[in-house]
Amino acid sequence: MITKEMCKVVSQEQIAHSVFKLTLKGRLSSKAKPGQFVHVKTGGAGGPLLRRPISLASIDRDNGSFTMIFRVSGEGTALLSKCGPGMEVDVLGPLGNGFPVSEAVPGTTAILVGGGIGVPPLYELSRQLVENGVYVVHVLGFQTASAVFYEKEFALLGPTFIATADGSYGRKGFVTDIISGEQLEFDTLFACGPVPMLKALEKGFPDKKAYLSLEERMGCGIGACFACVCRVQDDQNGHSYRKVCSDGPVFRAGEVVI
Amino acid sequence: MITKEMCKVVSQEQIAHSVFKLTLKGRLSSKAKPGQFVHVKTGGAGGPLLRRPISLASIDRDNGSFTMIFRVSGEGTALLSKCGPGMEVDVLGPLGNGFPVSEAVPGTTAILVGGGIGVPPLYELSRQLVENGVYVVHVLGFQTASAVFYEKEFALLGPTFIATADGSYGRKGFVTDIISGEQLEFDTLFACGPVPMLKALEKGFPDKKAYLSLEERMGCGIGACFACVCRVQDDQNGHSYRKVCSDGPVFRAGEVVI
């Protein structure tokens, strides 16, 4: 069930250059799944008209709270970064279909590939995979050293490789360079990040079971406005589509045109 | 000199139903005069586009601060009422020409007549008149008992009569009823309040030296946009005018068409 809730801020913390970690109390934590997102009204009544989609980075059922990690990239995220304890944030969610955690068989290996601000949803995914007895490997790409976050947190769950575009941290280059360079083996792939990265992964591992989380500009966030559609790859009639907000944001590789 | 300044909130306090008293630090306090106003940006960057004109209710040169008293009547004043200590308010001012304090001769009597949210600017005026050795009498009208404010403060400066429209406090009726009922005598009249009140005063005391503070919807607040003009009474050519923001808000009775 999707709910709209005024969520109390538990904490907010800057964890990298322009990147913030915001933890909120919210009933939606009891039902949310990794890879799902929330639609956040930033800045209160006077704030921007449209909500902002932000992935769930971790879900704490016991405390009834959840965490988002976001980069300040415009007006809405800037306003969100200014929320502190005691304040409330208007959150709609959980939205979309998350990563299919059970598709990774216990005892096999899953590789989690994230780029930039696509990294956050992989964290809760990794935690749940590990809980299920799946081996996880993380390959995370960032622009530059100051943009890197959550390396330690991921490392506690499984081997973690970092790439930066400018080589200022970890390996220089792209996540795909690491996968081939380190000759990483895996059974299932989960990825979230920029379109070129997702395309490269889809092309690079056509035979693997792979799940990709997409992004699109959104209106409603719940499937009603047709803002966020993408075409399906096997489009017989020229008008087949999926909605990123409600059919995704996670799709099996090969399902939709990225 | 008009300045634009981010003014620190010293205190904010509710003093009557929907009426707030907000004290700010600000350099403009060193040069402001009673009857002048400030143009306030409410709600920060995301707030309403236009500034809100609010009179100076008291000016504290020693502490470099000033006080506004305002009624919450819409979005802007509602936002302003939420400012607390530590916050900053964007203030343009001081604007307009205030009450001509020196027109009241020491030793004579001035009557200060205020209606509702027109009462605040009379407070600083009264203080300065008293300082100059002018006797002051206050006649203040409000809608109802819960709307009354600053009775005590005015009473400390001179005799103070209160009228309420519904008779729930003080005398029932209008300020003009009090002036005639109490047979109040005076040499100079200063007034601020609703248009019908100002009209009644202008008509009722045609021979007195009277100064009336007007209100008009404003754009710029500094005389550039022609939003706030009023006609002059003695309009020879059909296009004579005064700007409430920069030629007023205080006019000598008889000067402009109310």
Place this chain on the structure above:
Amino acid sequence: MKKLDISLPGLNLKNPVMPASGCFGFGREYSRLYDLDILGAIMIKAATGEPRFGNPTPRVAETPSGMLNAIGLQNPGYEEILATELPWLEQFNVPIVANIAGSTEEEYIEVARHISKAENVHALELNVSCPNVKEGGIAFGTDPETLKKLTKKVKDASDVPVYVKLSPNVTNIVEIALAAEAGGADGLTMINTLLGMRIDLKTAKPILANRTGGLSGPAVKPVALRMIYEVSQKTSLPIIGMGGIQSAADVIEFFYAGASAVAVGTANFTDPFICPQIIEELPGLLGELGYEHILECRGRSWNNAGQPAYHRA
């Protein structure tokens, strides 16, 4: 408590609030959030002759107090809507207003003929104002003669009353409204979106793939009010008003301007519960303002237009 019921051609509304076309899909998503029975009516997404994919993405962009969209009339085609969506909507006790669009007169007529036969379709909304498709759409809504002709034909083809949805992108809205009236329209809905654009600062390219799109939301409210004010004084057709409505107060402002019902579009995205909230708040606000029934507000800005209001204290 009967303060909100309104009767318009084809539409017996328990209240005058309905979601606007294109902002509510076919109701399925919002039905998971609240009971659609409480709505006055539902204006469903535009139906065309054939299924349409619409424009490439990005299809939306944000603007100050508004948004741009260039969905491009994506829909599964009227046959599918008749086969699946409308029957599903029958479970609700809510009249449906079917928004119809096309690239040719024939397409409009075909869609009107068939979709107007559905049990729960109580009125058609003739969309001659979509700015986001290459052919048809807005072209039918900016020329009075073309509009009159189209209205007449659609009216002939339809089994239910026809409301013509006006585009605000015109020099003379009254002229267009009168053309719709002359063509036999039973009512007007206004306004559709204003043509607008945003450009990305970093890439220098239009944010929308379609480059331009339709502006909606509170930013356009003053334009909508002005047009309804002008048109309502010049035609006898009832007007369903829309454009930036976000609150019960906005609804009353639209009635004052001359609307007889309202639709809420963009605000559903800001707050998916906005329609039920407005419906709940309306009676109280009407009471506060001293009205027994919302119809007392209709056209009040010009009915008794004396001096404008302005008083201190």
Place this chain on the structure above:
Amino acid sequence: MKKLDISLPGLNLKNPVMPASGCFGFGREYSRLYDLDILGAIMIKAATGEPRFGNPTPRVAETPSGMLNAIGLQNPGYEEILATELPWLEQFNVPIVANIAGSTEEEYIEVARHISKAENVHALELNVSCPNVKEGGIAFGTDPETLKKLTKKVKDASDVPVYVKLSPNVTNIVEIALAAEAGGADGLTMINTLLGMRIDLKTAKPILANRTGGLSGPAVKPVALRMIYEVSQKTSLPIIGMGGIQSAADVIEFFYAGASAVAVGTANFTDPFICPQIIEELPGLLGELGYEHILECRGRSWNNAGQPAYHRA
């Protein structure tokens, strides 16, 4: 640091930022706040043949991210402007763009003839788009033939280049722009205000005494950008863009759309120091975006319009 200088017909601008007509009076008030020399130019308040008082008050109303005004071209008449205001402005090293308006062709011509002779008037802005006067004003700006004729006559009467200020309240802005071009205009300024309205909740009456007024401010920015985008691709006239500009980023967005300079109106009310601030911030922002000169931004949204921009991370 020479990133901002631009040469347009009649106007050698040290930077492309100027206050918009009607939002800056004749400069006196703002001159007390900062040195007007820093401005690219100043567009002074509309001048008419005779002094005008304008409309009754209230003349302004607020709207979401915008405002309505119905000043009604209040001004002391061109003779007084020539006698007092323009000479006073001569102390500043800033070209003046004189906005001219009228109820008849003759009035326009008379004002143009005289005011264009002033030393510091480097260009005229032909206001055929004021929505707030009963006669003339917007009527001249919505019919192509009328506009072409008027432009030609004003052009003949004027000693300086003539920019035509376009109204956004038209079905086809390109057609109007081409009419101005055909009439001999040296440039275009756009947009004037969109016709709009607000109604008071308590009194049910229009907030503006004039009932309707012109919508300006950030709310109209997407409409302005769209129109400049369309027009700049179809005419060779330089465009001074305006409508909701509030920041250096907005200025660049207008250049991307196709503007060659910009004017700032309503934002002066929100922040009287906005023009100097934008002028100060522009060079830095251009640098960040990788431009050497602001002209590189001009028309970039369609010059190199490839795929629209959209990338994660």
